[in-house]
Amino acid sequence: MTTFDLVLEHDSRPDPYPLYAELRRTPVSRASDGSYVVSTYGAIVELLHDPRLSSRQETDGDLPPGFIVMDPPEHDRLRALAMRHFGPPHTPDLVDRLQPDLGRIVGDLVDRFPQRGEVDLVEAFAYPFPVTVICRMLGVPEDDEPRFHRWVGALVESLDPARDAGEQTRARDAARAQAAEHLAGLVHERRRSPGTDLLSGMATDGMMTDDELVSTALLLLVAGHETTVNLIANGALTLLRHPDVLERLRAEPELVVGLVEELLRFEPPVHFLPWRSSLDDIEVAGTTIPKGAKVTLVLAAGSRDPAHVTDPDRFDPDRRRLEHLGFGGGVHYCFGAPLARLETQHALLELARRLVEPRLVVDPPPYRPSPVLRGPSALRVTYAGILPNTA
Amino acid sequence: MRVVVDLTRCQGYAQCAFLAPEVFRMNGDEALMYDPAPDEAQRTRVLRAAAACPVQALEVDELNDHRTPRDTDAHFLRDGRIVIVGTSLAGLRAAEELRAEGFTGSLTLIGDEPAEPYDRPPLSKQVLGGWVPAEHTALPRPAGLDARWRLGVPASGLDLERKRVHLADGGEVGFDRLLIATGVRARSWPDQAEAALEGVLTLRTRDDAARLQRLLEAGPRRVLVIGAGFTGSEVASICRERDVPVTVAEVGPAPLVGALGGVLGEIMTDLQRAHGVDLRCGITVTRLEGDADGRLARAHLSDGGVVDADVAVVALGGVRNVEWLDESGLAVGGWGVACDAGCRAFDANGLVTDDIFVAGDVARAPYPMFGYQFLALEHWGNAVKQAVCAAHNMISGQAGREPYLAVPEFWSAQFGVNIKSVGVPTFADQVMIAQGSVEARRFAAVYGFRGRVTAAVTIDHAHWIEFYERLIERAAPFPPRFRHVDEPVFAEPVPAEVPDRPLLAHDATVVVTGHDPRRRRARLVTA
Numbered sequence A: 001m002t003t004f005d006l007v008l009e010h011d012s013r014p015d016p017y018p019l020y021a022e023l024r025r026t027p028v029s030r031a032s033d034g035s036y037v038v039s040t041y042g043a044i045v046e047l048l049h050d051p052r053l054s055s056r057q058e059t060d061g062d063l064p065p066g067f068i069v070m071d072p073p074e075h076d077r078l079r080a081l082a083m084r085h086f087g088p089p090h091t092p093d094l095v096d097r098l099q100p101d102l103g104r105i106v107g108d109l110v111d112r113f114p115q116r117g118e119v120d121l122v123e124a125f126a127y128p129f130p131v132t133v134i135c136r137m138l139g140v141p142e143d144d145e146p147r148f149h150r151w152v153g154a155l156v157e158s159l160d161p162a163r164d165a166g167e168q169t170r171a172r173d174a175a176r177a178q179a180a181e182h183l184a185g186l187v188h189e190r191r192r193s194p195g196t197d198l199l200s201g202m203a204t205d206g207m208m209t210d211d212e213l214v215s216t217a218l219l220l221l222v223a224g225h226e227t228t229v230n231l232i233a234n235g236a237l238t239l240l241r242h243p244d245v246l247e248r249l250r251a252e253p254e255l256v257v258g259l260v261e262e263l264l265r266f267e268p269p270v271h272f273l274p275w276r277s278s279l280d281d282i283e284v285a286g287t288t289i290p291k292g293a294k295v296t297l298v299l300a301a302g303s304r305d306p307a308h309v310t311d312p313d314r315f316d317p318d319r320r321r322l323e324h325l326g327f328g329g330g331v332h333y334c335f336g337a338p339l340a341r342l343e344t345q346h347a348l349l350e351l352a353r354r355l356v357e358p359r360l361v362v363d364p365p366p367y368r369p370s371p372v373l374r375g376p377s378a379l380r381v382t383y384a385g386i387l388p389n390t391a
Numbered sequence B: 001m002r003v004v005v006d007l008t009r010c011q012g013y014a015q016c017a018f019l020a021p022e023v024f025r026m027n028g029d030e031a032l033m034y035d036p037a038p039d040e041a042q043r044t045r046v047l048r049a050a051a052a053c054p055v056q057a058l059e060v061d062e063l064n065d066h067r068t069p070r071d072t073d074a075h076f077l078r079d080g081r082i083v084i085v086g087t088s089l090a091g092l093r094a095a096e097e098l099r100a101e102g103f104t105g106s107l108t109l110i111g112d113e114p115a116e117p118y119d120r121p122p123l124s125k126q127v128l129g130g131w132v133p134a135e136h137t138a139l140p141r142p143a144g145l146d147a148r149w150r151l152g153v154p155a156s157g158l159d160l161e162r163k164r165v166h167l168a169d170g171g172e173v174g175f176d177r178l179l180i181a182t183g184v185r186a187r188s189w190p191d192q193a194e195a196a197l198e199g200v201l202t203l204r205t206r207d208d209a210a211r212l213q214r215l216l217e218a219g220p221r222r223v224l225v226i227g228a229g230f231t232g233s234e235v236a237s238i239c240r241e242r243d244v245p246v247t248v249a250e251v252g253p254a255p256l257v258g259a260l261g262g263v264l265g266e267i268m269t270d271l272q273r274a275h276g277v278d279l280r281c282g283i284t285v286t287r288l289e290g291d292a293d294g295r296l297a298r299a300h301l302s303d304g305g306v307v308d309a310d311v312a313v314v315a316l317g318g319v320r321n322v323e324w325l326d327e328s329g330l331a332v333g334g335w336g337v338a339c340d341a342g343c344r345a346f347d348a349n350g351l352v353t354d355d356i357f358v359a360g361d362v363a364r365a366p367y368p369m370f371g372y373q374f375l376a377l378e379h380w381g382n383a384v385k386q387a388v389c390a391a392h393n394m395i396s397g398q399a400g401r402e403p404y405l406a407v408p409e410f411w412s413a414q415f416g417v418n419i420k421s422v423g424v425p426t427f428a429d430q431v432m433i434a435q436g437s438v439e440a441r442r443f444a445a446v447y448g449f450r451g452r453v454t455a456a457v458t459i460d461h462a463h464w465i466e467f468y469e470r471l472i473e474r475a476a477p478f479p480p481r482f483r484h485v486d487e488p489v490f491a492e493p494v495p496a497e498v499p500d501r502p503l504l505a506h507d508a509t510v511v512v513t514g515h516d517p518r519r520r521r522a523r524l525v526t527a
Helices: A003-008 A017-024 A041-048 A074-083 A099-111 A121-126 A128-138 A142-157 A165-192 A198-204 A210-226 A228-241 A243-251 A255-266 A337-354 B015-019 B040-052 B074-079 B089-100 B206-217 B230-241 B257-274 B380-394 B462-473
Strands: A028-030 A036-038 A117-120 A273-278 A282-284 A287-289 A294-297 A380-383 B003-005 B024-027 B031-034 B058-060 B081-085 B106-111 B148-151 B155-159 B164-167 B172-174 B177-180 B184-186 B200-202 B223-226 B246-250 B278-281 B285-290 B296-301 B306-308 B311-314 B318-320 B336-338 B344-346 B352-358 B363-367 B373-375 B409-414 B417-423 B430-437 B442-449 B452-459 B509-513 B521-525
Touching: A003 A017, A036 A041, A041 A282, A041 A294, A041 B462, A074 A198, A074 A210, A099 A121, A099 A128, A099 A337, A117 A121, A121 A128, A121 A228, A121 A337, A128 A142, A128 A198, A128 A210, A128 A228, A128 A337, A142 A165, A142 A210, A165 A198, A165 A210, A198 A210, A210 A228, A228 A243, A228 A255, A228 A337, A243 A255, A243 A337, A255 A337, A255 B040, A337 B015, A337 B040, B003 B031, B015 B024, B015 B031, B015 B040, B031 B409, B031 B417, B040 B058, B081 B089, B081 B172, B089 B106, B089 B380, B177 B380, B200 B206, B206 B230, B206 B311, B223 B230, B230 B246, B230 B257, B230 B409, B257 B278, B257 B417, B257 B430, B257 B442, B257 B452, B296 B311, B336 B344, B352 B380, B380 B409, B417 B462, B442 B462, B452 B462
Parallel strands: A036 A294, B081 B106, B081 B177, B106 B148, B177 B352, B200 B311, B223 B246, B223 B311, B246 B278, B336 B363
Antiparallel strands: A028 A036, A117 A380, A273 A294, A282 A287, B003 B058, B024 B031, B155 B164, B164 B172, B184 B318, B285 B296, B296 B306, B344 B352, B363 B373, B409 B417, B417 B452, B430 B442, B442 B452, B509 B521
16 A cells, blocks of 8 residues: 555544655655655646646536636636636625625624534534635525535545545536536526626626536535635634644734635645646656656645745744645636635634634544545534624 | 735736735736835735735735855954945845845945835836826835945946945945946937937836826827837837827837747737737837927838827837946946856956956846856846845855856736746747647747757746746757647747847957066957
8 A cells, every 4th residue: 555545544634744744755656546646845836837737537427527627728718707707807806895794704603602612613613604605605595505515515525536436426427417407597597687696797798608607606616615614624723733823813813814824834625636637748856757647736745845844844823935735826726715815814813812712622623534625524612601793 | 015026926826916906906817017005004905915925926015035145254244345336126135135144244325316226117017007106116125224325326437446436426435345236227219309309208217107107197199109129018008008099110020029039029019909009110210300399299210101199208228337337447338247157247357356246137147058148137037136146145255156047037018918938038049839829819939949948938828937947947858849738729830030149239349458478458448
């Protein structure tokens, strides 16, 4: 069994970092399925900008794949069309204008915590917050959310490289088809009576085909469901493990900005990119990856590369000029990164401000199965009280 | 507060434009514009933006990223006297680096402009566009620089033997080590009377930019841009953005030919025309004609044409500020000040000096990657990196000195696209479109010389440029032949159409005196 195979084992979920250190000793290694595993910062950055590496993945069924598994130029075109309704240059201040809403939603969620005792921060906070935001922004009614929750869950579990490929594909395609059908219905509705949401924007500007639209909406919905949840949960866990930092955050709220960047380096929500492939021979870090190989970029290992940051296994929110792989890099850099940053900043500040003497009940917490989108499945916390909502 | 973005590093991820939309704006998909002096109320947002930048290209209020001196004379570090002539980007960066590396001796900066150091790239973009006032361009300056500033007083001479800089006001400043960073100025219109007409101006300083901005604001009938290099093309772009009619007169066959060659030049021709520029190539302006009140009325062209215009922007490139060194005994001329790869100046004999250093636009240094040619690069990133290298070497001993081996890089934003260049595109015999689509104006072009990759230029494709930079660094074979994403329709090399290197323009007249081989000396004859 190779080191990377060990990473995929469920037992490795709480602390894969010693395995990553082991991986980095061979910057480009082989997993037992023959794929090439890249784990040092420099080699990953090179490959993220190397046009010989493809992100293309075929999906069965009628629906085209989301742009995350497409290559330029189709990727660039679809991403830019979605960006028209989300960010600059066409919609520059959408994310910034969300800030009061973000503050309100996290405040309301903490208001609903029991006054004292115990709460599962994943269920009561880290999950509902970004999901509420993405559904509102996209224009998915709140009542539909539980259904999407199920479909998205099935899609994400299918990302587990440890699972049987045939079974994965079947589960994924079934969930995709059901979610797509429902989204197609929503697109139809928005076209008749458009709102101010992203789906309405994309449905009425006439620039995407219906299939492209549904597949893009599905991608944003999945990404909005599954990544920020882990980032917030990992952030809460990291703060509870570093009470000194939590204490500082109460006194210096501006610390949260650098803290979230360090979190993206130290406990990122996406640990590796499993679906790239080489279109030609690529020499990187002294190894030649042959044409046609499967390539996995272990972002979380690269961000802890001691050749890139000093003392990489220390959580240090004061690092300056920090570059990390928390959102990937190159043309596939996380579409929702600015939103994820603000959400996590608001979420962690709210927890720091309001929970009195919070303590982890179990450390390490239980983890979700996926080694790719890695995060706790539950994060039980006790506390002595909840301070009032000052917002 | 003050902000500067290293647009050489920027790849257009737009994280700053999301997080501080009033300070950072995307112009098209990839070109970033920003207000270098945002309101204090924006501080939280700007700090968020700076932390979020994936390539850490934003600098707020101070600069860092420093090395430490090596093999240093502790006495000099403490008590030495360093003088920097030139207070633009290179001069300021060098001063910061000296302090950051622990130089605590006396530091004097001498500059001919009365303003404190400011950033020039925004002048032809967000300042001219009317968004950012010219006075917003001051560069971030760290506290603790502890320097003596002699602003508004040009240096007028250099006495190498007595180690003194002479000033135009009659004063002089002694030094142990000197950095020459006097840069370039805009080449002015050759006919003085015509140059003095109201409405005729160059664009180099922030006063120039403020003046031109006011003229554009007033809604001129037509602007004539003389010269389609980067400055001229950016001015034309802003004119179109502001819906001002503009004619561009270029002596060469296409815009930007001198920097990017004929193939890219042709693409830029189409881009300019598609944006409504009246572009006229292969012609010169023979005469500027004023009206009875001394205002520009029209221009006469070499093809007999006449352009009615009330503003003419003379964009004929730069002239290096070296006249003050004419009698110094250094190897200086229209080509700049020659120096070694560690920024030490050569004297007129071609001997390297120990205490005189050069950096920025005025420095002409050998580039091993480009056949050891001596190149003077007028690029923002070069001013920064070379100044840092010079400063480090000024306070390091022989064993600690470092060569300047950065791959040249520059960028331009015009007509809604972001142009980035790496390597030396004019050091080429062939070029090919390697990635993307010319038609969609999103592509990467790769340049080669004698079978090696020497440069790449991207149009709205900056995410890929570091790949091509690595090909240049590794002297990869040209044409690159591999399968990759976004392969263009036509991927074959074609002649680069680079103008002949104007070697003769760099001519110098040198006389050698003395018969005894040990007493022979070279002397530059200045006109």
